[in-house]
Amino acid sequence: MSEHQHGHPHTPIMDGDEPAAARRARVLEELLEAKGVIRREDVRQGIDWLVSRTPADGARLVARAWADPEFKARLLADARSAALELGLDPGPSPVVVAVENTATVHHVVVCTLCSCYPRALLGPPPDWYKSLPYRSRAVSDPRGVLSEFGVELDDDIEVHVLDSTADVRYLVIPTRPIGTEAMGEAELAALVTRDSMIGVAQPAASTLV
Amino acid sequence: MTFCNGQRVVVADRAHRGHHRTPGYIKGKIGTVERVHASFRNPESRAYGNDGLPEQALYLVSFAQQDVWPEYRGPARDRLFVDLFEHWLEEAR
Numbered sequence: 001m002s003e004h005q006h007g008h009p010h011t012p013i014m015d016g017d018e019p020a021a022a023r024r025a026r027v028l029e030e031l032l033e034a035k036g037v038i039r040r041e042d043v044r045q046g047i048d049w050l051v052s053r054t055p056a057d058g059a060r061l062v063a064r065a066w067a068d069p070e071f072k073a074r075l076l077a078d079a080r081s082a083a084l085e086l087g088l089d090p091g092p093s094p095v096v097v098a099v100e101n102t103a104t105v106h107h108v109v110v111c112t113l114c115s116c117y118p119r120a121l122l123g124p125p126p127d128w129y130k131s132l133p134y135r136s137r138a139v140s141d142p143r144g145v146l147s148e149f150g151v152e153l154d155d156d157i158e159v160h161v162l163d164s165t166a167d168v169r170y171l172v173i174p175t176r177p178i179g180t181e182a183m184g185e186a187e188l189a190a191l192v193t194r195d196s197m198i199g200v201a202q203p204a205a206s207t208l209v
Numbered sequence: 210m211t212f213c214n215g216q217r218v219v220v221a222d223r224a225h226r227g228h229h230r231t232p233g234y235i236k237g238k239i240g241t242v243e244r245v246h247a248s249f250r251n252p253e254s255r256a257y258g259n260d261g262l263p264e265q266a267l268y269l270v271s272f273a274q275q276d277v278w279p280e281y282r283g284p285a286r287d288r289l290f291v292d293l294f295e296h297w298l299e300e301a302r
Contacts, residue, residue: 159287166292167249
């Protein structure tokens with residue numbers, strides 16, 4: 001137990017075992033703040049924005065696209081404008097691209113160089129998306145990776161892998177599950193998972209099938 | 210040189226010291242321009258605190274997976290799409 005001033009004992013929250021990367025980030029932040037490059041408040045607001053994003057926004061886009069073919073056409077033409085049309089924050093990337101999975105084409109998104117990801121519409125990326133095995137194998141053996149995620153595709157379905165190496169962010173519109181014709185947008189959105197918008201999963205199965 | 214949709218291009222096969230956004234696996238490969246996204250500041254300059262000007266056009270270029278990976282196990286029609294900056298592309302002959 002450390003010296004403690006606020007009425008209850010606990011083990012130190014911060015001790016000598018601070019991870020090296022965390023220490024580097026902390027020291028850099030302190031330096032940038034001391035030199036007037038950034039303000040602590042800006043960093044806090046940036047973190048608040050990052051953790052406030054969720055895949056529910058992307059799911060709303062997909063559900064509207066499933067329900068409204070004209071909206072889908074606008075989403076495919078310019079996903080950034082389509083997000084703004086629904087009052088959603090498309091994020092800082094000036095170009096956001098939606099690609100559509102169909103009966104003949106299946107898309108998968110990866111960033112082999114780091115972990116570029118449409119955070120504004122999908123929230124923080126899953127850890128596996130940032131892992132070296134996913135980043136290297138998604139481009140060279142996408143069907144093997146998809147199989148490990150439980151997605152088996154026939155050979156007559158083309159697999160299109162998108163390596164988002166630069167400023168553009170990609171979002172997959174998964175295929176609408178059969179048996180969902182009577183569903184409204186909110187019900188449809190509940191079927192649209194994060195992984196299905198990365199392209200490594202199909203949407204949740206309809207309970208109506 | 211600017212490129213248009215459908216044009217065949219080859220990715221420059223050159224070494225580059227320092228930050229750049231052209232994956233090594235795609236250098237020297239021949240692909241097809243699928244989209245012209247927009248122009249962006251050059252990350253090779255921005256990474257070192259410079260202004261990244263002049264802006265470079267960014268293209269979505271597609272490649273046949275079997276051209277990229279000789280041991281690719283999937284069907285011949287599977288494709289790989291990569292965002293590439295103009296100064297890494299040349300017209301394919």
